[in-house]
Amino acid sequence: MGLLYQIFIDPFVQMGTAPDLFVQTLWEGMVGGVLYALIALGFVLIFKASGVFNFAQGIMVVFAALTLVGLYNAGVPAFLALGLTIAVMFALAFTVERAVLRPLVNQPDIILFMATFGLTYFLIGFGQFVFGGEPKVMITEQLYLPKGTITYKALGGVISLQKLDIAAAVIASVMVAGLAVFFSKTRIGRALRAVADSHSAALSVGISLEQIWVIVWFAAGLVALVTGIMWGARSDVSFALDVIALKALPVLILGGLTSIPGAIVGGLIIGIGEKLWEFYWGPLIGGGTDSWFAFVLALVFLLFRPQGLFGERIIERV
Amino acid sequence: MFYREAGQFKTTYASDEAIFPILQDRIGILIILAVAFVVIPAFGNDFFINAVMTPFLIFSLASIGLNLLTGYTGLLSLGTGGFMGIGAYACYKLTTIFPDVNIIVWIIVSGFFSAAVGVLFGLPSLRIKGFYLAIATLAAQFFLEWCFIRIPWLYNYNVSAAIEVPQRELFGVIITGPRATAETRYLIVLTIVTVMTWVASNIVHGRIGRMWMAVRDMDIAAELMGIRLLPTKLLAFAVSSFYCGVAGALLVFLWYGGAESTVFSINESFTVLFMIIIGGLGSLLGSFLGAALIYILPIVLRFVPPELGIPLHAATVEHITFMITGALIVFFLIAEPAGLARLWQIGKQKLRVWPFPY
Numbered sequence: 294m295g296l297l298y299q300i301f302i303d304p305f306v307q308m309g310t311a312p313d314l315f316v317q318t319l320w321e322g323m324v325g326g327v328l329y330a331l332i333a334l335g336f337v338l339i340f341k342a343s344g345v346f347n348f349a350q351g352i353m354v355v356f357a358a359l360t361l362v363g364l365y366n367a368g369v370p371a372f373l374a375l376g377l378t379i380a381v382m383f384a385l386a387f388t389v390e391r392a393v394l395r396p397l398v399n400q401p402d403i404i405l406f407m408a409t410f411g412l413t414y415f416l417i418g419f420g421q422f423v424f425g426g427e428p429k430v431m432i433t434e435q436l437y438l439p440k441g442t443i444t445y446k447a448l449g450g451v452i453s454l455q456k457l458d459i460a461a462a463v464i465a466s467v468m469v470a471g472l473a474v475f476f477s478k479t480r481i482g483r484a485l486r487a488v489a490d491s492h493s494a495a496l497s498v499g500i501s502l503e504q505i506w507v508i509v510w511f512a513a514g515l516v517a518l519v520t521g522i523m524w525g526a527r528s529d530v531s532f533a534l535d536v537i538a539l540k541a542l543p544v545l546i547l548g549g550l551t552s553i554p555g556a557i558v559g560g561l562i563i564g565i566g567e568k569l570w571e572f573y574w575g576p577l578i579g580g581g582t583d584s585w586f587a588f589v590l591a592l593v594f595l596l597f598r599p600q601g602l603f604g605e606r607i608i609e610r611v
Numbered sequence: 612m613f614y615r616e617a618g619q620f621k622t623t624y625a626s627d628e629a630i631f632p633i634l635q636d637r638i639g640i641l642i643i644l645a646v647a648f649v650v651i652p653a654f655g656n657d658f659f660i661n662a663v664m665t666p667f668l669i670f671s672l673a674s675i676g677l678n679l680l681t682g683y684t685g686l687l688s689l690g691t692g693g694f695m696g697i698g699a700y701a702c703y704k705l706t707t708i709f710p711d712v713n714i715i716v717w718i719i720v721s722g723f724f725s726a727a728v729g730v731l732f733g734l735p736s737l738r739i740k741g742f743y744l745a746i747a748t749l750a751a752q753f754f755l756e757w758c759f760i761r762i763p764w765l766y767n768y769n770v771s772a773a774i775e776v777p778q779r780e781l782f783g784v785i786i787t788g789p790r791a792t793a794e795t796r797y798l799i800v801l802t803i804v805t806v807m808t809w810v811a812s813n814i815v816h817g818r819i820g821r822m823w824m825a826v827r828d829m830d831i832a833a834e835l836m837g838i839r840l841l842p843t844k845l846l847a848f849a850v851s852s853f854y855c856g857v858a859g860a861l862l863v864f865l866w867y868g869g870a871e872s873t874v875f876s877i878n879e880s881f882t883v884l885f886m887i888i889i890g891g892l893g894s895l896l897g898s899f900l901g902a903a904l905i906y907i908l909p910i911v912l913r914f915v916p917p918e919l920g921i922p923l924h925a926a927t928v929e930h931i932t933f934m935i936t937g938a939l940i941v942f943f944l945i946a947e948p949a950g951l952a953r954l955w956q957i958g959k960q961k962l963r964v965w966p967f968p969y
Contacts, residue, residue, distance in 0.1 A: 393941055393945075396945040397944060397945060400944075401948075402741070402742075403687065403741075404944055404948045407884075407885075407888045407940065407944055408940070408941050408945075410881065410884075410885065410888075410940060411936075411938070411940030411941040411944065412937060412941065414933050414934075414936050414937030414940065415933070415934050415936075415937030415938055415941070417933050417937070418930045418931060418932065418933025418934030418936070418937060419933075419934050421926075421929075421930040421933070422927065422930040422931060422934060426926060536877065539877070542745075542746045542749060543746060543749075543750075545746075546743065546746055550742075578761075579761040579762075581757060582757065584753050584756065584757050585754040585756075585757050588750035588752075588753050588754070591746055591747075591750065592735060592746075592750040595738070595739050595743055595746075596735060596738060
């Protein structure tokens with residue numbers, strides 16, 4: 294009985310009696326969720342357009358952030374460094390298309406998936422080789438990102454919000470809105486959606502697949518850069534993001550592999566769920582549970598709704 | 612010319628169904644075994660045996676395990692590290708609870724614990740496959756890793772949260788612990804790996820292996836042919852996890868001599884996955900070739916620059932190793948998506964017809 298009480302009653306009592314803590318945890322979870330959502334967004338962009346499950350998205354985030362900080366430390370002014378990093382991401386997209394995707398066209402999905410593993414290793418080595426492996430500090434002030442904390446007195450306690458997190462949420466929403474407009478209103482966006490629907494049909498109406506792939510990888514690179522700045526501002530820029538980026542995979546399961554809103558909603562669900570679970574239920578089984586919560590949630594989810602919340606039903610039941 | 616099987620008549624079904632039906636192959640495998648069992652322990656130095664051969668064999672065994680699941684049954688798994696960890700921790704617990712039983716017995720038995728957990732996490736494979744299954748196995752990986760840290764019972768409430776290998780003997784010879792010689796450990800590993808490779812070879816050439824391959828090639832067709840999917844897939848998970856578990860136990864007991872949970876991290880899973888991709892999916896030979904390339908390449912790279920007189924920092928070498936590994940993975944995927952094992956087959960065919968083109 295005592296255990297059942299601890300599992301089913303006590304956490305909710307705690308939520309009720311200390312609503313400020315609850316809201317604070319909720320907010321922390323949401324902020325973490327935005328990061329997951331942004332990484333997942335990069336995955337979805339590439340998966341939609343090229344059917345490649347891009348494992349390297351997480352490392353692209355690190356690589357973009359590292360390039361930005363590395364250039365700034367080398368004496369390049371902050372905004373010029375930003376521009377140069379964007380150029381580097383374009384070069385990366387171009388190189389990936391030429392050196393990896395084009396020779397592997399028509400290979401099974403798993404081979405392309407493996408190729409992005411190779412890309413991941415290469416980028417880890419390359420990034421460390423050029424910019425050094427030690428953690429770096431993100432240039433938040435030079436990019437005019439807000440700093441400091443807003444504290445509210447509410448719900449019988451104090452809730453503190455980092456201004457940076459608010460900025461991250463705003464920028465993420467703007468970016469998603471921008472992508473939505475880009476996809477629905479522009480010529481290239483329509484071409485992208487056509488490619489996502491059917492490769493061969495898109496080819497037959499004269500859409501260049503190669504060009505589209507460069508564009509989506511570049512778009513994913515831009516998303517990676519924004520993610521990298523936001524994440525680097527919260528902690529240091531280091532290769533530790535590797536493992537965090539893997540959490541984008543359960544996000545994709547929840548949201549569906551091909552849905553941009555799915556990536557956002559999935560990211561928020563995972564982020565918030567993970568924090569609440571760790572805060573209210575984690576201590577019962579020893580803490581540190583946020584390392585696997587997302588994956589186990591995705592596993593349970595897979596058993597009931599394999600196509601995700603918003604995904605197309607592409608899973609073949611066997 | 613070198614591989615011509617002309618004149619080798621098979622007069623019984625047994626000789627026709629042999630694993631190595633061609634005489635040259637049989638001679639070749641005998642030479643390899645002789646080199647492995649006699650020449651290397653007799654002439655190799657401690658560094659070569661302990662830092663190259665032993666881990667290479669252990670990783671080959673883990674690769675075979677994953678290859679049975681991913682290469683033969685077509686179920687992608689990223690939980691290899693976790694399953695290897697179960698083997699190591701189970702073996703450690705068993706040998707501390709029953710110290711009198713021979714350690715070799717426990718190394719093998721620990722594989723069964725790994726197999727049981729593998730079956731449990733393999734259950735979703737009935738409904739999902741591909742990337743989705745990979746993510747489901749990631750859940751296993753992270754959950755198991757968490758268990759290795761958070762359940763102190765597993766490492767006997769050590770302060771260091773690590774497992775230390777106790778000293779154990781076989782026929783009066785010390786085989787585990789810091790006082791065991793490199794040669795002894797190597798020979799034990801080699802024997803276990805050889806026997807288990809032979810068993811794996813028989814499994815994949817027999818009825819079970821054919822069932823697995825039918826499921827891999829098209830599961831719906833396999834089901835129509837009367838193969839029950841759930842038992843087949845779960846059997847693949849069980850056998851694969853068994854191999855990985857034994858490999859994990861060997862890794863800790865006969866190579867590292869002690870381990871923390873970080874040894875069995877997600878990187879371990881990826882390393883083994885690379886090995887089978889590079890080596891060749893669905894090939895036992897490929898498991899060895901892939902393990903050789905991925906494991907031995909960094910060691911070689913570490914020694915090449917000083918030999919050429921180029922002074923490099925250890926960290927720089929590490930970074931370059933990463934770059935080269937990544938580039939090689941992409942290169943091999945482009946050059947030969949079927950892996951090194953396929954290259955060997957092509958080479959064999961070339962040897963067979965040489966000096967004629969056809």
